[in-house]
Amino acid sequence: MIDESGLLSALRLADSFLPVGSYTISYGFESFAEEGRVETGEDLRELLSDYLYGQVGPCDMVALSAAHCAARQGDVDRLARVDDRLHATLLAREFRESSLTSGKRLLDVVADEHAFVDRYAERVGDEARGHYPTVLGVVSATKGVSEYDARLVCGYAFVTGLLGAAQRLLRLGHTEIQRILHDLFPVIESVERESADRDLEQLRSCTPLIDVQGMRHERAERRLFVS
Amino acid sequence: MSSPPTHRDVPTVGIGGPVGSGKTALIKRLVPKLKDSGLEIGVIANDILTQEDAEQFKRSFAGEIPEDLVVGVETGACPHTGIREDPSMNLAAIDSFLEEYPDLDLVLLESGGDNLAATFNPELADYYAFVISTAEGDDIPRKRGPGVVEADLLVINKTDLAEHVGADLDVMRSDAADVREGPSIFTNCKTGDGIDDVIADIEDRVLF
Ligand SMILES: Nc1nc2c(ncn2[C@@H]2O[C@H](COP(=O)(O)OP(=O)(O)OP(=O)(O)O)[C@@H](O)[C@H]2O)c(=O)[nH]1
Numbered sequence: 001m002i003d004e005s006g007l008l009s010a011l012r013l014a015d016s017f018l019p020v021g022s023y024t025i026s027y028g029f030e031s032f033a034e035e036g037r038v039e040t041g042e043d044l045r046e047l048l049s050d051y052l053y054g055q056v057g058p059c060d061m062v063a064l065s066a067a068h069c070a071a072r073q074g075d076v077d078r079l080a081r082v083d084d085r086l087h088a089t090l091l092a093r094e095f096r097e098s099s100l101t102s103g104k105r106l107l108d109v110v111a112d113e114h115a116f117v118d119r120y121a122e123r124v125g126d127e128a129r130g131h132y133p134t135v136l137g138v139v140s141a142t143k144g145v146s147e148y149d150a151r152l153v154c155g156y157a158f159v160t161g162l163l164g165a166a167q168r169l170l171r172l173g174h175t176e177i178q179r180i181l182h183d184l185f186p187v188i189e190s191v192e193r194e195s196a197d198r199d200l201e202q203l204r205s206c207t208p209l210i211d212v213q214g215m216r217h218e219r220a221e222r223r224l225f226v227s
Numbered sequence: 228m229s230s231p232p233t234h235r236d237v238p239t240v241g242i243g244g245p246v247g248s249g250k251t252a253l254i255k256r257l258v259p260k261l262k263d264s265g266l267e268i269g270v271i272a273n274d275i276l277t278q279e280d281a282e283q284f285k286r287s288f289a290g291e292i293p294e295d296l297v298v299g300v301e302t303g304a305c306p307h308t309g310i311r312e313d314p315s316m317n318l319a320a321i322d323s324f325l326e327e328y329p330d331l332d333l334v335l336l337e338s339g340g341d342n343l344a345a346t347f348n349p350e351l352a353d354y355y356a357f358v359i360s361t362a363e364g365d366d367i368p369r370k371r372g373p374g375v376v377e378a379d380l381l382v383i384n385k386t387d388l389a390e391h392v393g394a395d396l397d398v399m400r401s402d403a404a405d406v407r408e409g410p411s412i413f414t415n416c417k418t419g420d421g422i423d424d425v426i427a428d429i430e431d432r433v434l435f
Pocket residue numbers: 244245246247248249250251252253339340341384385386387388414415416417418
């Protein structure tokens with residue numbers, strides 16, 4: 001069998017080389033940078049921890065796990081419910097749009113690689129929405145990436161995406177960025193553990209300031225990022 | 228039932244080139260003429276920095292193109308990624324044009340101002356023109372940047388400024404012919420000189 005451990009697929013999904021538009025998404029970070037609320041590496045580390053504890057773990061990873069499970073059971077209907085739940089939880093319009101756009105792009109990138117993914121993709125736009133965490137869960141499951149690995153991929157890709165945005169918006173060196181990434185590993189692992197046995201009904205997010213910054217971004221005078 | 232049209236179903240023309248070389252000026256010249264030949268056109272601009280820029284773009288096409296067929300796409304401060312490694316956001320913008328305008332004839336895509344290495348992903352642009360200007364130095368073609376070498380069409384703009392900056396148009400012409408297989412066209416977007424030749428090349432090679 002090809003890629004039996006799922007490791008190559010996990011690497012592919014975690015890589016910023018994956019063409020799903022991550023480099024255009026800042027999830028409100030551009031507003032933090034623009035308003036000078038984040039300036040130093042320490043500020044950045046703290047803010048990214050907040051994203052992980054408030055959003056990525058309790059929302060994205062929980063949705064991903066539910067999608068992974070539904071995909072293993074071949075339950076396309078349940079995927080639509082995961083999408084709805086995410087849609088109701090992401091408060092800022094641009095966060096929903098970013099998640100939908102990258103979810104759709106990932107489906108396009110892996111089109112024709114697995115019949116179940118294609119079945120779900122056919123429903124996107126009608127009964128299902130195609131949010132990124134849902135799609136990531138489905139794709140991971142069909143490629144033999146374990147639920148646990150998929151949650152780590154989700155956390156890792158989120159952090160590197162925002163670190164990339166930070167490096168372009170602030171004046172931070174590449175070694176400092178790597179140090180922050182390394183420092184955030186325990187946080188990624190911790191939010192993974194906390195989210196591991198939560199089911200879809202427990203999906204939540206609590207990031208008031210991030211949500212406000214995401215909404216302010218809609219009316220920002222200067223925009224380099226879509227969210 | 229046939230599936231709805233996607234970005235694969237509409238011809239796309241990329242306009243790339245360094246900052247300030249005249250990409251926007253060229254598009255402003257092309258649109259009315261293409262419109263006159265009966266085409267329905269969408270325009271995507273990458274890396275529009277402010278709302279004001281976006282509004283200005285829409286205003287300049289008022290009457291030529293419906294407002295919802297002119298959009299700005301943010302590329303996260305990575306203009307070349309947006310047109311080369313990961314054009315997904317541009318493809319999404321084309322898809323959303325086609326939802327409203329399934330019979331769209333052509334999409335023009337202006338890349339953010341970039342360096343001479345920026346080429347267009349062939350899954351994004353069926354054809355691309357690379358715009359340089361005489362004011363950036365007459366040695367640009369000889370640097371053999373992939374953007375210049377690979378482009379379907381090289382547009383050398385601002386011919387009116389050549390004499391003021393000491394650029395030799397003959398040198399540019401012969402260097403361009405040395406480094407490229409495709410055509411090169413001189414333009415002056417202030418007066419419209421050369422625009423008809425650009426249109427003819429696009430009609431010939433993209434619209435047939
Ligand atoms: N003299 C002269 N000026 C020109 C010509 N074409 C464009 N310009 C001027 O050059 C400046 C830059 O032109 P734009 O069309 O905005 O250049 P651009 O390539 O779109 O720039 P970016 O999008 O910022 O990379 C403007 O002030 C134009 O009016 C030309 O042929 N001759």
